Amino acid sequence: xxxxxxxxxxxxxxxxxxxxxxxxxxxxxxxxxxxxxxxxxxxxxxxxxxxxxxxxxxxxxxxxxxxxxxxxxxxxxxxxxxxxxxxxxxxxxxxxxxxxxxxxxxxxxxxxxxxxxxxxxxxxxxxxxxxxxxxxxxxxxxxxxxxxxxxxxxxxxxxxxxxxxxxxxxxxxxxxxxxxxxxxxxxxxxxxxxxxxxxxxxxxxxxxxxxxxxxxxxxxxxxxxx
Amino acid sequence: xxxxxxxxxxxxxxxxxxxxxxxxxxxxxxxxxxxxxxxxxxxxxxxxxxxxxxxxxxxxxxxxxxxxxxxxxxxxxxxxxxxxxxxxxxxxxxxxxxxxxxxxxxxxxxxxxxxxxxxxxxxxxxxxxxxxxxxxxxxxxxxxxxxxxxxxxxxxxxxxxxxxxxxxxxxxxxxxxxxxxxxxxxxxxxxxxxxxxxxxxxxxxxxxxxxxxxxxxxxxxxxxxx
DNA sequence: CATGGTATGATTGTATACAATTATACGCAA
DNA sequence: TTGCGTATAATTGTATACAATCATACCATG
Numbered sequence: 001x002x003x004x005x006x007x008x009x010x011x012x013x014x015x016x017x018x019x020x021x022x023x024x025x026x027x028x029x030x031x032x033x034x035x036x037x038x039x040x041x042x043x044x045x046x047x048x049x050x051x052x053x054x055x056x057x058x059x060x061x062x063x064x065x066x067x068x069x070x071x072x073x074x075x076x077x078x079x080x081x082x083x084x085x086x087x088x089x090x091x092x093x094x095x096x097x098x099x100x101x102x103x104x105x106x107x108x109x110x111x112x113x114x115x116x117x118x119x120x121x122x123x124x125x126x127x128x129x130x131x132x133x134x135x136x137x138x139x140x141x142x143x144x145x146x147x148x149x150x151x152x153x154x155x156x157x158x159x160x161x162x163x164x165x166x167x168x169x170x171x172x173x174x175x176x177x178x179x180x181x182x183x184x185x186x187x188x189x190x191x192x193x194x195x196x197x198x199x200x201x202x203x204x205x206x207x208x209x210x211x212x213x214x215x216x217x218x219x220x221x222x223x224x225x226x
Numbered sequence: 227x228x229x230x231x232x233x234x235x236x237x238x239x240x241x242x243x244x245x246x247x248x249x250x251x252x253x254x255x256x257x258x259x260x261x262x263x264x265x266x267x268x269x270x271x272x273x274x275x276x277x278x279x280x281x282x283x284x285x286x287x288x289x290x291x292x293x294x295x296x297x298x299x300x301x302x303x304x305x306x307x308x309x310x311x312x313x314x315x316x317x318x319x320x321x322x323x324x325x326x327x328x329x330x331x332x333x334x335x336x337x338x339x340x341x342x343x344x345x346x347x348x349x350x351x352x353x354x355x356x357x358x359x360x361x362x363x364x365x366x367x368x369x370x371x372x373x374x375x376x377x378x379x380x381x382x383x384x385x386x387x388x389x390x391x392x393x394x395x396x397x398x399x400x401x402x403x404x405x406x407x408x409x410x411x412x413x414x415x416x417x418x419x420x421x422x423x424x425x426x427x428x429x430x431x432x433x434x435x436x437x438x439x440x441x442x443x444x445x446x447x448x449x450x451x452x
Numbered sequence: 453c454a455t456g457g458t459a460t461g462a463t464t465g466t467a468t469a470c471a472a473t474t475a476t477a478c479g480c481a482a
Numbered sequence: 483t484t485g486c487g488t489a490t491a492a493t494t495g496t497a498t499a500c501a502a503t504c505a506t507a508c509c510a511t512g
Contacts, residue, residue, distance in 0.1 A: 022287075041494070051467045056494090057286045060247075064287050066383070073473045088380040095321040154314040157292070157386075157492055222249075267464070282464090299464055299503045434509045 021058035030166050035080025041066060044199055065161070083222045087167055087213065089162050094209035096159055097143075100150040101189055101205035102198040107151035116145055116190045118185060127180040135179040136170070141161050142186050146205075149193075160197055169216065169225070178215045187209065246274055247284040254293050254304055255393050261306025265294060266285065291387070308446045315388050320435035322385055323369075326376045327415055328424040329430035334376035342371050342416045346409060353406040362396070363406040368412050372431075375419075395442065395451070404441045411437065438442055 025046065027033055039059070041052040048055070059076050062068045069075045119142050126134040143163055147156040163170075185208045192201035216222055250270065263333055267278040273279070285302050288294045294302045333360070345368050352360040369389055373382045389396075411434045418427035442448055 022284055040492095052494090053466055053468090057283055060283045060287050061290050064290050074475090075493070085379075087378055088378045091325065092322065092381060092384070095325055096318065099317065099321055152310075155318060158318070166415045266462095278464090279496055279498090301463070301503095 002028070020054045021061050023048060024055075025062060025065075025067065028062070029164065030169050031130055031168065033078045037078045039076040039078065041076075044083075065165075066158075077121065078103060081165070081168070083141035083224050083225050084218075086166060086222060086225065089166055090209055090213035095207050095208055096162075097146070098202040098206035099158060100146055100152075100155055101193060103150035103152060103155070104146060104193050105196045105198040107202055108193055112145050112149045113190070113194060116142065116193075118187075119145065120187050120190060123183040127130075127183055129165065131134055132179070139170070139179075139182060139186075146189075169221065177188035178212070182208075182212065228370065235332075246276060246280045249274060249285050250281075250284050251288060251291075251293065254288070255390065257306045257394065261304055263304045265302040265304065268303075273383050289389075297425035307391070307394070307451050312392060312442075312451065315392055316435055316439035319385065319388050320432050320439075322334050322388075323372070324428040324432035326372055326378075326381055326385060327382070327419060329378060330372060330375035331422045331424040331427050333434065334375035334419055338371050338375045339416070341421060342368065342419075344413075346413050346416060346446060349405075349409040349412070353409055358405070361409075365396070365408060365412075371414075377417050395447065404438070408434070408438065 024039070033039060041055045041059070044195045045052050045055045059068065059070060061077070063070045067079060069079050070076045119138055123135060123142075126138065138161075144160065147163075148160045150156060185204065189201060189204045189208060192204055239274060251264070259265060267281050268283070269276050271281045285294060285296060289296045289302070295305050297432045345364055349361060349364045349368075352364065366389075370386065373385045373389075376382060411430065415427060415430045415434060418430055
């Protein structure tokens with residue numbers, strides 16, 4: 001995406017308003033702005049071709065999400081993900097993904113179930129061939145379908161936020177050999193949902209997160225966040 | 227608080243920046259601005275004695291919290307709490323308060339435990355005398371101690387947000403006869419934490435939320451959010 | 453009377469100007 | 483050299499000006 005032409009893309013996914021916000025957000029999550037780095041309103045505004053006003057508004061939102069810290073009259077500083085935060089998020093997600101899977105049993109649509117099935121089938125293909133990028137994308141999509149199928153805007157919103165938040169870690173995780181294993185777990189979760197077995201679905205989704213976390217710990221993938 | 231003198235209170239709890247945000251937030255949660263009401267930047271700015279700029283920044287944050295919806299080039303509209311949202315939040319909180327109580331077993335400090343004890347003791351006093359306002363305040367404080375004692379900024383932040391969000395409902399709930407029962411449940415949770423029994427603490431905190439929710443349903447307290 | 457187009461006003465979106473605050477650099481004295 | 487105080491620059495905080503968009507009312511036309 002071209003920095004200077006942000007204004008032209010009003011018809012795109014996000015309004016210009018949300019644009020600046022999502023752009024800065026991405027840049028933080030993707031590591032362009034490092035931990036503790038100071039974000040200056042004019043500099044970022046120039047880079048995105050807008051004035052300070054929308055940048056400031058974006059900063060306020062980013063602070064609320066915990067991605068930056070704003071010290072009054074001083075500046076905005078990137079709040080890097082800490083190992084402790086990742087651990088916490090995975091444990092929180094474990095509970096919430098479980099709840100989500102439970103609710104999905106009752107509320108998932110035929111279409112969503114079919115898309116899940118297709119997703120898993122495709123992932124088997126890419127896992128066998130070591131296509132890491134596609135695996136990450138498919139994992140992303142699987143969880144988003146799950147979130148959307150629980151029929152709770154509250155939970156969906158929350159889980160999508162956390163999912164985004166640990167994006168950096170997740171990519172690394174799937175780049176390791178867990179992709180195939182993870183996909184098998186997806187399959188079991190889907191089957192439990194299809195059988196309308198909420199206890200089983202919850203337990204499996206629960207464990208899925210714990211497994212993902214323990215895999216990261218075992219492979220030492222968290223060292224880069226210290 | 228006087229509307230016109232917001233600027234003078236810079237030394238107070240929140241900076242002026244956060245002030246406007248928290249003030250509008252309160253006004254929504256307390257029902258001053260009703261569901262679907264349109265919030266106009268100039269009007270609110272005048273009421274608070276500030277210009278549109280800080281108001282707009284506050285709007286952005288409020289939207290992220292889900293308290294208002296901003297339609298580009300149109301306006302900001304209050305998003306009232308829906309019964310479904312309350313149900314979802316209580317179920318989500320059930321899981322998370324459980325996790326929080328579990329973590330508290332390991333991480334609570336002597337001081338926090340003592341404050342909990344004092345809180346419960348005091349609540350017995352006020353419950354017996356039907357002091358509803360004090361009960362609400364004590365309940366508020368109990369949960370905040372719990373959140374702070376879990377040693378997870380992530381979980382603490384999340385639970386405090388939800389706690390605030392259902393403030394209106396909670397007040398009504400405690401105004402009914404559940405205050406005393408709720409306090410007994412607090413006592414059991416505290417004791418499980420003191421005994422360092424995470425499974426029991428989690429289960430009790432879990433059930434505490436479910437009981438609170440079912441009480442609301444039984445008493446028909448949710449009808450006012452339809 | 454219904455319909456559609458246009459003008460007008462209201463409101464939001466963005467940029468900029470000015471004020472307040474903070475960080476930095478420099479000079480001076482101990 | 484070190485420490486302190488002041489001047490200066492840089493940055494944020496707020497208000498306002500202007501642009502863009504949307505809602506409304508009015509009028510013309512069928």
